[in-house]
Amino acid sequence: MDERSIDLDSLISGLSDGAVVIDPDLLAGYRQDWARDPDAGTPLAVVRARGTADVAATLRWAHAHKVPVVPRGAGTGLSGGATAVDGGIVLSTELMREINVDAVTRIAVVQPGLLNAEVKRAVAAEGLWYPPDPSSFEICSIGGNAATNAGGLCCVKYGVTTDYVLGMEVVLADGTVVRLGGPRLKDSAGLSLTKLFVGSEGTLGVITELTLRLLPAQPPQSTVVASFGSLTAATDAILAITSTLRPAMLEFMDTVAINAVEDEMRMGLDRTAAALLVARSDAPGEFAGHEAQVMVQLCEKAGATEVFHTADATEGEAFTAARRFAIPAVEKIGPLLLEDVGVPLPRLGDLIAGVTAIGERNDVLVSLIAHAGDGNTHPLIVHDPTDPDNTARAHRAFGEIMDLAIALGGTITGEHGVGRLKKAWLPDQVGPDVMALTRRIKDALDPEGILNPGAVL
Amino acid sequence: MDERSIDLDSLISGLSDGAVVIDPDLLAGYRQDWARDPDAGTPLAVVRARGTADVAATLRWAHAHKVPVVPRGAGTGLSGGATAVDGGIVLSTELMREINVDAVTRIAVVQPGLLNAEVKRAVAAEGLWYPPDPSSFEICSIGGNAATNAGGLCCVKYGVTTDYVLGMEVVLADGTVVRLGGPRLKDSAGLSLTKLFVGSEGTLGVITELTLRLLPAQPPQSTVVASFGSLTAATDAILAITSTLRPAMLEFMDTVAINAVEDEMRMGLDRTAAALLVARSDAPGEFAGHEAQVMVQLCEKAGATEVFHTADATEGEAFTAARRFAIPAVEKIGPLLLEDVGVPLPRLGDLIAGVTAIGERNDVLVSLIAHAGDGNTHPLIVHDPTDPDNTARAHRAFGEIMDLAIALGGTITGEHGVGRLKKAWLPDQVGPDVMALTRRIKDALDPEGILNPGAVL
Incomplete structure (x- = not known):
């Protein structure tokens, strides 16, 4: 028995029965999150904590033995925040469900x-x-x-x-x-x-x-769906809406996403449109309808080719579900590099135009969907991992999109986190002094550096 | 010229003309904030920064010379967060107004x-x-x-x-x-x-x-004013309202505050009431009126003795102004020790009853006003600084009220901050491990301990 396995015995004995998983087949399922980081390591063990006591015991053990710990929720992260590291522990909270x-x-x-x-x-x-x-x-x-x-x-x-x-x-x-x-x-x-x-x-x-x-409980909502012949018309409509009222939702899909979703869902989306907006109001009573009417008019004024609104919950939810389904739908075309860049709202048009140009310049297909109302976009870079040249161009586009967001006063991640995939760009966004400040806090709270090493910093 | 004044010269020369104030008469106005901390020190100088460069130069200087710096805004803080310390700098941002x-x-x-x-x-x-x-x-x-x-x-x-x-x-x-x-x-x-x-x-x-x-812009509001014969009826109404809708305001005044305000403003408040609630809806259009009606009914059901509502902005604002004026009105009775304790909403009744009991037990007048809808209360302890026995009882009540809030799962400060006046109670609220965590972050960011020493920690 080598030193390592002795150490692991002391971990196992300090935790709930069955909390520690070392079966290699099971471990394999905990190496990556949805970012599918190719550089993922192989963990020493997975701890499936049954409660706070298991988490505390795991960290006490890891701290004493200077073993890295990668915390993990459901493993659906898109930035590699839960990528396992060689010889470390993956600490899963999936069984803590009260x-x-x-x-x-x-x-x-x-x-x-x-x-x-x-x-x-x-x-x-x-x-x-x-x-x-x-x-x-x-x-x-x-x-x-x-x-x-x-x-x-x-x-x-x-x-x-x-x-x-x-x-x-x-x-x-x-x-x-x-x-x-x-x-x-x-x-x-x-x-x-x-x-x-x-x-x-x-x-x-x-x-x-x-x-x-x-x-x-959220009041019943009215949903607006608008098609646009140009990206500029769509972003004009977005700014007109957010300058006028507070929509409860304001989502964007480009033509690639529209067609990918329509391929799967057959709901009659306009395949010729350059962009589709799905917006919602949840103002009380008939005011949801009033706000929807205002949004319809603003879309028409911005040049929408087709607009309608509905107070029917099932119909409204179908369009929201279509938007939510855009990522898996585009993924049918090929594996994705998934961006999460955001900009101040007035720069949204510049970001969308710039992403299109980056796709063209690098000869890769980029679809763009967005939580448009808060300037948070998800460019989806389709690539072919079996083609090294295509993959290299896709990764170049991935970096250029983050560079563009930063240049527009934006962020490399609006809601997914930095994880491991985006950390090379974080210093470009926040600068060396903020990185140093971040490091000071990290060192103060995790002096041994055992918590999710390689993520963010 | 002693060493201290040489140091000050190097500060003065690094800042905008006139930024450094050393006139003792002027310094006196910067020793305390509204907490009127009797232990306030006398600063070496006040820096009235003209911009970020002045702030940065002041801190570089203070850091190099290990001189304490107390940052100060308008000086209206109620917890002694801007109490000057002997030999330190008060760094005022009052002139930075773009x-x-x-x-x-x-x-x-x-x-x-x-x-x-x-x-x-x-x-x-x-x-x-x-x-x-x-x-x-x-x-x-x-x-x-x-x-x-x-x-x-x-x-x-x-x-x-x-x-x-x-x-x-x-x-x-x-x-x-x-x-x-x-x-x-x-x-x-x-x-x-x-x-x-x-x-x-x-x-x-x-x-x-x-x-x-x-x-x-906030939509036009409807305002509800309700009087109650008992504190219990008032807190029942508060919970009924917050369980039913999202008021845009839900304020409470006890009988001492009602009478103090009425003494000053003569607006016809019911002097015999145990409590007054002022609530508002800003739902769109006629929904503000609908929500106001619902709040009226909930107040009546809880046993309100008098309730009315108005969509008139001037009339509504008069009652809000009355509530805002409660602290200066009660202060006419005598100097105040001002609390800011908050509890989880269901414990609001226990807190109010407990504060009343603490006032009686210590034989001091305590008035209670509250941002009732989020469980944040301001017990106002009237005391006579010329009477040492009364002052001692007032300070005992001050501590007992914070102890009570902590015992009810609450906080010693909902919105004023800890400053210097409440820091002795912070460890009781958050515990030693959170204090140690706080200290680690403080030491990481301010290793020389020059920033607002004596506040919070």
Whole structure:
């Protein structure tokens, strides 16, 4: 028995029965998240924590033995934030799935392994609503949402994950369990540590419980669908809408995405359109219809070729589902490099035009979909991994798109996180002084550097 | 010339002409904020920065000479966050007053010295709205609002300062100027450093510019005013309202505050009532009236003795102004020790009853007003500083109220910050591990400990 296996025995004995997985076949499934990082390592073991005690014991052990720990939620991350490292532990929270809804305080206390959709369903049963809605909401975990400060379609009106996290239990690098914030709508006591851990991508600690703020059930919505003959007309409509009212959703698909979705769903989308917008109002009562009417007029004024609106929930949801399905639909064309760049709203047109030019220049197909109302876009670079030249051009385009976003005063990631795939561009966005500041905080909280090494920093 | 004055010369020569104030009469006005901390020191000098360069030069100098720096906005803080320390520098941002509103991006880029009301007015001129509204909004600075994560009356629906800060320029302890975040509605690139500096009370850096998210102008509001014969009836009504809809405001005044306000304003408030609620809806169009009707019914059902609602803006604003005037009105009875405790909403009744009992037990007059909809209360302890026994009882009550809030799962400060007055209670609220975590971040960012020493930690 070598030293390594002795070490692992001491880990196994400190955890719940069966929490430690070392079967190579099972380990293989924990090497990558949806970023499919080709440089993923092979972990020593996976810990499927049954509770906070398992997480704390794992980190105490890892800290003592200086073993890297990669925290993992549902593994649906798109930036390689949960890529395993050789000889490390993958610490999965997938089995921590309790939820407690308090309808009077309007909060839910949830463990990280619950899926976003499960949180939504549990609180809906109490007449309440947890707004953040990544397109992957049916398969992504609430812990991963907090780790990446995930967004979604409703953010344009309702904000992102951090806006709903009132408190958390988090295990620090050395295994110390701390509780931050709590079920209080206002709290200025001490540093905003809760907010620091949201979006920290497992580099500062492992979140083991979240206290989430809830809203009353969302009112019935009216949905607007508009087709445009040019990208400029579509972005004009976007700016006209956001300058006039607060849509509950404002989504964009380009012609590649429209056609890919239509290939799969056959719902009668205009295949000749350059762009499609799907917008929503959830203003109370007939005001949803009024706002929808205003959005229809603004789209027409911007030059939409076809516009309609509906108050029918099923019909409206079909178009939202079409937009959510755009990524898997485009993926049918070929494997994707998935971007998440965002810009200040007035630069959205420049970003879309620039992405098109980058695709053409590098001779790769790039489709662009967007949470247009908050300037957050997902250029999807189709590539052929079996063709080295095509792959090289796709990766060049991937970098050039982030360079473009930065040049336009934007961000390399609006909602997916930096992970490992985008970290080479982070210094270009934030500059050396912010990187140094980030490093100081990282070193203060994880002096041994065991937490998700290689991610973000 | 002693060593100290030589040092000061090097500070003066590095800053804008006239930025350094050493006149003892002028210095006296910068020793305290509104907390009137009796232990305030006498600063070596006040720097009235003309811009970021002055702030950076001051911190470089202070860092090199290990001189404490107390950042100061408008000096309206209520927790002693801007109490001067002997031999230190008070670094005032009051003269940094530029603002730039970008209506298309829906942001304002503001310097910290602008008053909250001035920000509101500047953005209103563009048809936009900056929601956070501390009662002191006409005299408090936007920089101080960010430093304390200030709240106000609209927070129950619209959130607090941190929800509106998209980015900032901040000067670190050693004088390094960094830019965090920016005019992007979604940004997951790197740690949430912007959010860490909001609410850090000048202990981690000095904010020199803020990028604020704006909303479209608030729709016309309907206001509900309800009197109650008992505190229980009032808190029942509060919970009934927050369980049913999202009021744009839900404020509470007890009988002491009602009578103090009525003494000053003569607006016909029911002097015999145990409590008064002032609530608002800003739902679009006639829905504001509908929501107001629902709130009226819920108040009646909870046992209100008198309820009315109005869609008249002037009349509605008069009642809101009455609530805002409660603190100065009660202060006419005598000097106040001002609390800012908050609890999870279902514990609001327990908190109010407990505060009453603490006042009686210590034989001091305590009035209680509250941003009731988010469980944030301001018990006002009237005391007589010339009477040592009364003062001792008032201070005992001050501590007991924070102990009570902590025991109820609450916070010692919902929106004012910890400053110096409440720091003895912070460890009781957050525990030793969170204090140690806070200390690690403080030491990483301000290793010499020059930034606002004695505040928070």
